[in-house]
Amino acid sequence: MNIEYYNDRYQSNIYKGLEHCFLSSRVVEKIRHSKILLIGVGGVGSEVLKNLVFSGFVNIHLVDLDTISVSNLNRQFLFRSEDVGKYKAVVAKDRITKLCSWSHITASVENIRSRKFPLEFFKQFAAVICALDNHKARLYVNEVCAFAQVPLFETGSTGYQGQVIPILAGTTECYNCEPKPPQTEHIPVCTIRHRPETVDHCVVWATYLFEVLFGNLEDSNPLSDEKEYKVSRLSREWEPNDAGSESVTEKDWEDMTCERIMNKFFIEDLQFIESLKEDTVSSPSRMKVPSQEQLRRHLWNVEEKYSVEDLKLEEQNPHQLVWTSDKAYEVFIFCLKQLLRRWKESKSALIFDKDDTISLAFVTAASTLRAIAFDISAKNSFDVRGIAGRIIPALSTTNAVIGGIVVFQLLRFLSGTHIKDLYNARLSQVPRSRPRHSDEVIITPEVIRPPTAECVICHELLLVTCDTRKVTVRQFVEEGLKEQTKVEPFSVATDEGYIIYESEPDDEVSIESRNTDMSTFAQLQVEEQPISILDESGVHYRAWIRHQCDIPLLIERISSFMDDGCDCL
Amino acid sequence: MTSAIYDRQIRLWGLQTQSKISQSRIFLYGYHCGLLEELAKDLVLTGVGTLVIGEYSEVTETLGRQPMFVTYLGHDLEQLVEALSVLNPHAQIYTVNTFLKQHFSQLVEEQNELQRVSKLIETKTFAICCLVCERLGSPIALALDRVCRDNNTFFMYAEIAGALGFLILDLGCHYTYRQLKKISERASKTKIRSFKNDEVIDLDVNDSEEAKDDHSYSIPLEDEHTLDYPTLEQVFSCKCGLLQSSSKASLVFLAFVRKWKEEYSVTSQQDCLEERQRKFEMFLQRQKIGLRKCEMQSLYKFCSFIDVELISASSCLAGILGREIVKLISRNEKPIFNIFIFDAFSCLGSIVDIPSTLRVDRKRSRDDEVESPIYDI
Numbered sequence: 037m038n039i040e041y042y043n044d045r046y047q048s049n050i051y052k053g054l055e056h057c058f059l060s061s062r063v064v065e066k067i068r069h070s071k072i073l074l075i076g077v078g079g080v081g082s083e084v085l086k087n088l089v090f091s092g093f094v095n096i097h098l099v100d101l102d103t104i105s106v107s108n109l110n111r112q113f114l115f116r117s118e119d120v121g122k123y124k125a126v127v128a129k130d131r132i133t134k135l136c137s138w139s140h141i142t143a144s145v146e147n148i149r150s151r152k153f154p155l156e157f158f159k160q161f162a163a164v165i166c167a168l169d170n171h172k173a174r175l176y177v178n179e180v181c182a183f184a185q186v187p188l189f190e191t192g193s194t195g196y197q198g199q200v201i202p203i204l205a206g207t208t209e210c211y212n213c214e215p216k217p218p219q220t221e222h223i224p225v226c227t228i229r230h231r232p233e234t235v236d237h238c239v240v241w242a243t244y245l246f247e248v249l250f251g252n253l254e255d256s257n258p259l260s261d262e263k264e265y266k267v268s269r270l271s272r273e274w275e276p277n278d279a280g281s282e283s284v285t286e287k288d289w290e291d292m293t294c295e296r297i298m299n300k301f302f303i304e305d306l307q308f309i310e311s312l313k314e315d316t317v318s319s320p321s322r323m324k325v326p327s328q329e330q331l332r333r334h335l336w337n338v339e340e341k342y343s344v345e346d347l348k349l350e351e352q353n354p355h356q357l358v359w360t361s362d363k364a365y366e367v368f369i370f371c372l373k374q375l376l377r378r379w380k381e382s383k384s385a386l387i388f389d390k391d392d393t394i395s396l397a398f399v400t401a402a403s404t405l406r407a408i409a410f411d412i413s414a415k416n417s418f419d420v421r422g423i424a425g426r427i428i429p430a431l432s433t434t435n436a437v438i439g440g441i442v443v444f445q446l447l448r449f450l451s452g453t454h455i456k457d458l459y460n461a462r463l464s465q466v467p468r469s470r471p472r473h474s475d476e477v478i479i480t481p482e483v484i485r486p487p488t489a490e491c492v493i494c495h496e497l498l499l500v501t502c503d504t505r506k507v508t509v510r511q512f513v514e515e516g517l518k519e520q521t522k523v524e525p526f527s528v529a530t531d532e533g534y535i536i537y538e539s540e541p542d543d544e545v546s547i548e549s550r551n552t553d554m555s556t557f558a559q560l561q562v563e564e565q566p567i568s569i570l571d572e573s574g575v576h577y578r579a580w581i582r583h584q585c586d587i588p589l590l591i592e593r594i595s596s597f598m599d600d601g602c603d604c605l
Numbered sequence: 606m607t608s609a610i611y612d613r614q615i616r617l618w619g620l621q622t623q624s625k626i627s628q629s630r631i632f633l634y635g636y637h638c639g640l641l642e643e644l645a646k647d648l649v650l651t652g653v654g655t656l657v658i659g660e661y662s663e664v665t666e667t668l669g670r671q672p673m674f675v676t677y678l679g680h681d682l683e684q685l686v687e688a689l690s691v692l693n694p695h696a697q698i699y700t701v702n703t704f705l706k707q708h709f710s711q712l713v714e715e716q717n718e719l720q721r722v723s724k725l726i727e728t729k730t731f732a733i734c735c736l737v738c739e740r741l742g743s744p745i746a747l748a749l750d751r752v753c754r755d756n757n758t759f760f761m762y763a764e765i766a767g768a769l770g771f772l773i774l775d776l777g778c779h780y781t782y783r784q785l786k787k788i789s790e791r792a793s794k795t796k797i798r799s800f801k802n803d804e805v806i807d808l809d810v811n812d813s814e815e816a817k818d819d820h821s822y823s824i825p826l827e828d829e830h831t832l833d834y835p836t837l838e839q840v841f842s843c844k845c846g847l848l849q850s851s852s853k854a855s856l857v858f859l860a861f862v863r864k865w866k867e868e869y870s871v872t873s874q875q876d877c878l879e880e881r882q883r884k885f886e887m888f889l890q891r892q893k894i895g896l897r898k899c900e901m902q903s904l905y906k907f908c909s910f911i912d913v914e915l916i917s918a919s920s921c922l923a924g925i926l927g928r929e930i931v932k933l934i935s936r937n938e939k940p941i942f943n944i945f946i947f948d949a950f951s952c953l954g955s956i957v958d959i960p961s962t963l964r965v966d967r968k969r970s971r972d973d974e975v976e977s978p979i980y981d982i
Binding site: 046048049050052053054056057059083086087090091106107109110111113116117135136195196200352353354355422427428429430431432433434435436437439440441443444445447448459461463466467473474475476477478479480481 | 608609610611612613614615616617619620639643646647650651652673674675676677678691692767768849850851852906909910912913914915916917918919920921922923924925927928931938939941945947949950951952953954955956957
C-alpha cells in the first residue's frame with residue numbers, strides 16, 4: 037500500500053465523515069477553503085492543530101512566539117526532546133506537514149499584538165481559535181476579533197479542568213463581558229509585610245525581597261521603602277573611600293552584606309512586627325526571632341556545604357523534606373553570596389527566574405525562614421517553584437478533550453449553526469449534577485449568553501478608516517467624532533496611556549498633547565491598535581484606526597456581525 | 606531527568622502516582638482507528654510504562670466494510686508503535702505479535718485470535734485492557750470482559766460512532782479506591798515542633814484545595830470506598846428503554862449500533878441513510894422501545910454517521926478515557942460508574958449508571974448467538 041493511496045484514503049475518510057455528520061456535501065468545500073487562525077501552539081494548541089488538519093482544514097495560520105521547553109513534552113506531542121529551545125510555531129508546522137502533506141500551514145513567530153497583524157490580517161479568517169495562556173493577550177484577541185467581526189473560539193485548560201467559549205462580540209457574550217478574577221489574587225500589603233498567614237504569603241514576600249535586593253524596585257513592591265537595602269546601594273557603602281579607611285576584601289564585603297541583610301530582615305523586621313502585636317489583642321503566639329549570634333554562626337562554611345547541583349536535585353524532588361531553619365539560613369547565605377557575585381559581574385538588575393536554581397533556592401530559603409518565624413508550615417523548593425513561578429499544572433488528557441470540543445464546535449458553526457446555538461463547554465474535575473437532569477456530567481454545555489449591557493467591546497466600537505498620513509487628530513475629532521459620529525470627545529488615548537486629545541487640557545500637562553492636534557495618525561503611530569475614547573457624557577468607546585489610501589475619513593460603528601450571525605453556506 | 610518532563614502533571618497528582626504510571630502495563634485491542642491512536646498517544650505522553658496494542662487480524666479482508674476511520678500516526682500497527690516510541694523513548698510499546706514473541710512465545714501458536722488475546726489476558730500481565738471499537742457488535746467485547754473479570758483485569762469498552770462516543774467500565778465487583786481528604790484546616794494543627802534543635806517537622810500534606818499525593822511521612826487521611834460494577838453482559842442486556850436517565854436515547858442508539866455492526870458484518874448489503882433509519886425503526890419495534898419524538902429525531906440524524914470517525918470526537922473521548930486510566934492506576938479518585946456518553950453536537954459528557962434493579966443476567970434464548978465464550982473471528 038503506497039503512501040499516495042493511503043493519503044487519498046485518509047482524506048476521503050475525513051471528508052466522508054464530514055458529509056455524513058453534517059448531512060451536506062457543501063460543508064466539505066466550505067471547510068477545505070476556510071482559513072483558520074490558531075493563536076498559541078502549546079498544550080491546547082497542539083491538539084487543536086492536529087484536529088483541524090484531520091478534520092479537513094487546509095489553510096491554517098499559526099502564531100506563537102514561545103520556544104519549546106522540557107516541561108512541555110508531557111502533552112505537546114508535536115515536540116520532542118531534541119526540539120527544546122526551538123520555536124513552537126516552526127516545529128509544529130514542520131511536524132504536522134509531515135503527518136499531513138496536503139495541509140498548508142503558515143507559522144509566525146510573533147506576538148499577536150504585533151503591527152505585523154493589522155485588522156485586515158484577521159479579516160481573512162473564517163474563525164480564530166485562541167489557545168493562549170494569559171488574560172491580557174486574550175483580552176486583546178477578543179477585541180481585535182470584535183473589530184474584525186470574526187468569530188472567536190476561546191479555550192482554556194488548567195489541570196483537570198477546561199473550557200471552550202465561542203464568541204462573536206455583540207451577538208454573544210465576549211471575553212470582556214464578564215469581569216474575570218485576576219489570575220493572581222491580590223494580597224494586601226500589610227499581609228505581606230506584617231501578617232502572613234499562609235506559605236504563599238511567605239513565598240511572595242521572598243520574591244519581593246529578591247527584587248528589593250537585586251532587582252528593579254517598583255512602587256508596587258510592598259517592600260519598596262527598603263530601598264536602602266538594594267545591593268547597589270549597599271555596595272557603595274563598602275567601597276574604598278577617602279583616605280584613612282582600609283580597603284575591604286571581597287569576602288569581607290560579602291560577609292558583612294549578608295550579615296547586614298539577615299539582621300535587617302530576619303531580626304529587626306520581626307522585632308518590629310512583634311512590637312506591633314504587643315499593642316493589639318491579636319495572636320498570642322510568640323514569634324521565633326533568632327539572635328545575632330545564631331545568625332553569625334551560619335556564615336561559616338556554607339561554600340563547602342552546598343552546590344548548585346545539589347540544590348537542583350532538591351528542586352526536582354516533590355518529596356524533598358522542608359528545610360530546617362539551620363539549613364534554610366545556610367542556603368540563604370550561600371545563594372545570597374552567589375547572587376551578590378552575579379550582580380557584581382553583570383552590574384545590572386537581576387530578575388527572578390524560576391528556572392534558575394540559585395534564585396529559586398534563595399526564595400525558598402527566605403520563605404522558609406519567614407514561615408518558621410510566623411509559625412506557618414513551609415514548603416520545599418519544588419512547591420515554591422510552582423508558587424513563585426505561577427506554574428499551571430497541565431495534562432495531555434485535558435487538552436485532548438478541549439481540543440476536540442473546540443474543533444467540533446467550529447465544524448458545527450461552519451456547517452451553518454448560528455453562533456448563539458453553539459455551547460460554552462466546561463470540563464470539570466469531578467462529575468456534577470445538573471438541574472432537571474438525572475445524570476451527572478463531566479462535560480457541561482452551557483447556553484451562550486447575550487452580551488452584557490456594560491461591555492464596551494460588544495456595544496461601543498468605532499472603526500476608523502482613513503488615509504493616516506493625511507488625517508490629523510483635529511480632523512478626526514472635529515469632522516469624524518463630532519460631525520459623523522456625533523460623539524463629543526473628552527479624551528482620546530492609547531492603551532499605553534499616551535493622550536492624543538483632551539478637550540480640557542491641564543495647564544500643567546506636557547507640551548506633547550498640545551502638539552498632537554495637528555499631527556497625523558501616521559506621525560503619532562496610533563494605527564492598528566485599540567484606542568480609548570471617553571466622551572463628555574462619560575461613555576467609553578474603543579476605536580481602531582486603519583489606513584486606506586486616499587479615502588475620506590470614515591467612522592463606522594461596529595454592530596453585530598452578519599444579520600443572522602451565522603456563516604451561511 | 607525525566608521528572609522534568611512530567612513536572613506539570615506531578616504537580617497535580619504527585620510523584621507516587623507518576624511512579625505507578627511508569628510501572629503500569631496496559632493492553633489496547635480493537636480497530637486501528639483514530640480513537641486507538643489518540644488513546645495510545647495520551648497514555649504514552651503521560652508516561653505509561655508498558656503499552657501493548659493489538660488489532661483485529663481479519664482487518665484487511667473487511668477493509669471495505671470497516672468504518673471510515675481517521676488515523677495519522679501510522680499506516681499500520683508497526684508504524685504506530687514506532688511513532689509512539691518517538692513520543693516517549695522510555696516507554697515499552699509493542700504490537701501484540703511482538704510482545705507475544707518476546708514474552709509468551711507459546712501463545713503465538715494459538716490460531717484463533719480471540720483465544721490468543723484471551724490467553725494473553727490470562728497471564729495477568731496487564732492491569733487494564735481496553736477494547737477500542739467492537740468489530741462484531743457485542744461478542745468480542747463480552748468475551749474479553751469475561752476473561753478480564755476472571756483475571757482481575759480492569760476492562761474498558763470504548764466505542765465511537767461519528768459524533769457520539771461511549772465508554773463502559775467494568776472494574777469488577779469489588780473495586781476499591783481511596784478518596785484523599787482535603788485537609789487545609791488541619792495543616793496548622795498537625796505540626797510538631799522540636800524546640801531543642803529548631804526543627805520543624807512538617808506533618809501536613811499540603812494546604813491547597815486539591816488533594817495531592819501524600820508524602821511518605823504524612824498522616825494518610827483517606828476514606829476507602831468500594832464499587833460493584835455490573836458486567837458488560839448485564840449492561841448490554843439491560844432494558845435501556847426502561848431507564849429514567851436523560852441519556853436513555855443515547856444508550857438505545859448504542860444498542861442499535863451494536864446490532865447494526867452484527868448484521869452488517871454478516872451481510873454485504875449496500876446501505877444508505879434511509880435503509881439505516883428503517884432498520885432503526887425495526888429495531889425499536891422489536892425491542893419494544895418507546896421514545897419521545899424529539900429523541901427519535903436526533904437518533905434518526907445519528908444514523909447518518911454510524912460508520913464514520915471524526916477525529917475531534919475521538920480525541921475528546923480518548924482524553925476522558927486516558928484520565929480514567931490514570932484514576933485506575935492511582936486509586937485516589939472515584940472512576941466513572943459505569944457508562945460515559947459523549948455527544949459532540951450537544952457538547953455533553955454524561956455518566957449513566959445502570960441501577961441494580963435493571964441488571965439482569967441474560968436468559969439464553971434461541972435468538973441469542975451468544976452461547977460459547979470462544980469466537981471464531
